[in-house]
Amino acid sequence: MNYPFSAIVGQDRLTTALLLGAVDPRIGGVLVRGSKGSAKSTAVRGLAALLPDLLSRAGCEYNCPVDQPADLCPAGEEAEVKTMRTPLVELPVGASEDRLIGSIDLERALKDGVRSFQPGLLARAHRGLLYVDEVNLLDDHLVDVLLDAAAMGVNHVEREGVSVTHPSEFQLVGTMNPEEGELRPQLLDRFGLTVEVAAPSDASERAEVVRRRLSYDSHSETFAERFAAEEKQLAERLIKATDLRARVVLSDGWLVRIAEVCAGFGVDGMRADIVTARTAKALAAWNGRTEVTREDVREACLLALPHRRRRGPFDDPGIDEDELDRLLGDDDPEPPQADDPDEGPDQDGPDGDGPDGDGPDPTGPPPNGDGREADGRRQDRQAGPPPETRSDQPESPGQPQEGRTTDHAPAPQNRVEAATAAAAPSLITAPGRRLGASGRRSRGKSRRGAAARSRALRAGESPRAADLALSPTLIAAAARNGMASKGIHRTDIRHYDRAGKQGHLIVLCVDASGSMGARRRMGAVKGAIRSLLFDAYQRRDLVSLVTFRGKDAETVLPPTAGVELADRRLAVLPTGGRTPLAAGLLRAADVIERHARRDPDRRPLLVTVTDGRANAGTGAVGEAHRAANLLAAKDIPALVIDTESGFVRTGLAGELARNLGAPHVELQDFASGSLARTIRLATGR
Structure with missing residues (x-):
């Protein structure tokens, strides 16, 4: 029994983001960033109990809708319609690619000599949640598969003589501890929303967290009954919000304001604008309204934009809330006016930049490239290290400045110097003649790389199931036995050597x-x-x-x-x-x-x-x-x-x-x- 979602204390933004992803799965999933012990996994597993049931057919391995079966769905139209829980599928960090995308059914191949497809986790996650704990530690080859499936909504498999395409639309939910490394930018952008979580700092909240957890660990069923009414209310509110979402109106004025905010923060691509708009509508629906307000847009920006502003490993995620408020403005936006070719330029000039249309007011501060004013308000960000730590200050003739040293003077203890500009690094590699961890630097042998060649087993070697070369094995057995089905001998088994980047x-x-x-x-x-x-x-x-x-x-x-x-x-x-x-x-x-x-x-x-x-x-x-x-x-x-x-x-x-x-x-x-x-x-x- 999972910990009740409504019993989570002090993580309002986390619970809100997960619920919004359930209200509108097209938002694109949720990434939860935070240190260990901050209820990340507890919240994700608790969400599954609130999701509405689905209708499918008995025997369906792809969670197909009753009226939209997949092409290879084994359940026919005469199969019984059944009610099922919305699937929550967990992808382990160490999962193999076959387990994720599916593979040939080994049992049928060996027993009957028939090539048939055995669905993987992407098939089970269709119309549900795909949860990846420690998503930042996921191997690159699995990340590539997730990117393709999340982008296309289908899983396409071409391997071992099997060609299969099946639907795989899911809400991707990932949790991670930033101290263990960041996500690849491509996968980071696939998450619609991101939330930074931390353990509560208030002593009373921390005490309540411990109190509830001890109670749950002692009597989980009694604890769940205590929150049953709240869980039911949340589940009903989720269904109502999902139904109401289609009737929510996002005005053109707010749509333009969202675009201005995304442009003002220098967000790459258009996904941020789309996700922010969908999140604002989902927030309005969650709050029982049919019209988007300023608070909906502001909260949507705080959830959808921070991780999209992080361009490098040394950039901290997040956005300046004061700058966000400035870009949003205090008043509701006016609807954009269509251009009238019959009317001349207005009093602000043809470019809207001043009385004569010749650019910005010369008495005001000059604008910079990101749309903000390049005045003293940005000086503290550009100032860099304090003067005594900089290495580019000129010295007075014949006399070093205070805090400076020369080649002949001893260096002061505990000096801290700022880094100079970093150049593009050269690639450092080492020959990979032995097995190595998967990565992107040196070429060599890998446990999870691409299959380089198949070979017979060496004496005393035990192959991993993931490295079994099924088609070459069957071909070797057929060549030895002729057309008769006499089983597979150890000498027939072929094993893949894998190669990739280490x-x-x-x-x-x-x-x-x-x-x-x-x-x-x-x-x-x-x-x-x-x-x-x-x-x-x-x-x-x-x-x-x-x-x-x-x-x-x-x-x-x-x-x-x-x-x-x-x-x-x-x-x-x-x-x-x-x-x-x-x-x-x-x-x-x-x-x-x-x-x-x-x-x-x-x-x-x-x-x-x-x-x-x-x-x-x-x-x-x-x-x-x-x-x-x-x-x-x-x-x-x-x-x-x-x-x-x-x-x-x-x-x-x-x-x-x-x-x-x-x-x-x-x-x-x-x-x-x-x-x-x-x-x-x-x-x-």
Whole structure:
């Protein structure tokens, strides 16, 4: 028994968004973002109990409407009409592609020699909810399938000699923890609405959450009866709102105002305008009204626009509510007037920009490209870091400014520098001669990639069911037995080797010692690392950040898919102290070993950013070289970004690269994007 939807405390916007998606499934589903323990999954599962029943026919595997059966529906017109609950189908993160889209019926193929289709989760989700918990961790190949089905409303399968198309219209509901990484932009845009949720901060609300949960865990049936009346009211209100939605009027004035808001916020594409309009009508219907109001439009914008303004991994989702109120205005909009070719220009001029139509009023502030005024109100956003942290200030002749250092002066402790502009990163790859986690960086073997070839089983090998090459197996059995049906022998079984792109764990080992601050190099280093983080976001890699300065090294960020977390830690990274290079390399090796025990398929890439000048302790350079030799012996692909500058150079970073068996790249070349397109790292495996 699921936790009652009406018993959820303190998550009004979450429950509203889920209900609106049920009122109008064409809105496109709901994405729920929030930290663990914020009732995301509880709310989604509770919603299913409120949805109205559906009519279908007995034996139908596609949840077809009674009057619109699918072409391959096994239920005939004479089949009994039955009442069924609106399906709630959960897609596990580790599901196979066959389980999602369907596959050939293996039992019938082996028993009867007949190729028939066995429907998957997309068929079961038709006319219902498809729920993906931790949707941001879903493999790319499954995301691609979801995108196609959500866009077309049908699932088209071509595999193993079977060609099938069946309807698959569903409301996509996903939950995610942003700390574990963001969604691909294509999938993010497919969600009509998004909600940010967090645990209540009010002590009384938190106490009530605990009180209700303890009561539910102790006596779930009694607890459900306590909220039965409220659940019934919500279910009835949902049915009424669904029926009323078709009669809701959205005036042309509000439609134009919605378009102005979307344009004012610079939202890409037209999906945002359409979803906002549909959401506003659903809100009006939910509140029992037949006309859309300003509050409906405002709430619809807050649900439909925030995730569509996020263009990069380092951009925070959300919209400025003050700016939204300015764009919406205080009054109801006037209906747009049709242009009359017989009338001349009005008193505002032909372009509506002033008395003479020559542009904006010269006495007012100039407009900028996003439709807002480029005056002092935006100065705080453009100001950047405080003066003492900037690296582009001019120095007075013969006298460094306060807070500045020269190559001959010691760097102050705990200086924080801002990153310079990040250049387009070069692609870093490593040869994939062994199995790796699915991703988008290096080519190699993969558990979930495309089938590259079929082959016979090796001695002692046990194939996974998902890798069974059914057609080649049947062909091999037929060739051995002739036309007689004598069953399948182990020697007939063929197995797919899969190939695709692999993802990596990128460990950034960054020198944060005083030499980085003394020569004002940390800004360029942060810019280069930022470009690597952006690349890791696009390639679906995990990242970890290790820094070394003073006497030891520190794991600033354990392995995570949330590259925006690494960017935030990088932004406040201070410099100062000596250079314990050996400690940094050993800490990076420890991070790699620990993660390998949890995720052995994910291959590491080590990126060391340093000038190679180890000076922490006696024999520091020798210790650093021994640590590098240790990493090389572990066969870890690596790259050294040399931060040394000036006319006189020691070449210590190049020597470190040779000990690591790694390429050696100058910081200025890497940060400027002037390198070749691909940097290939060597590995013995």
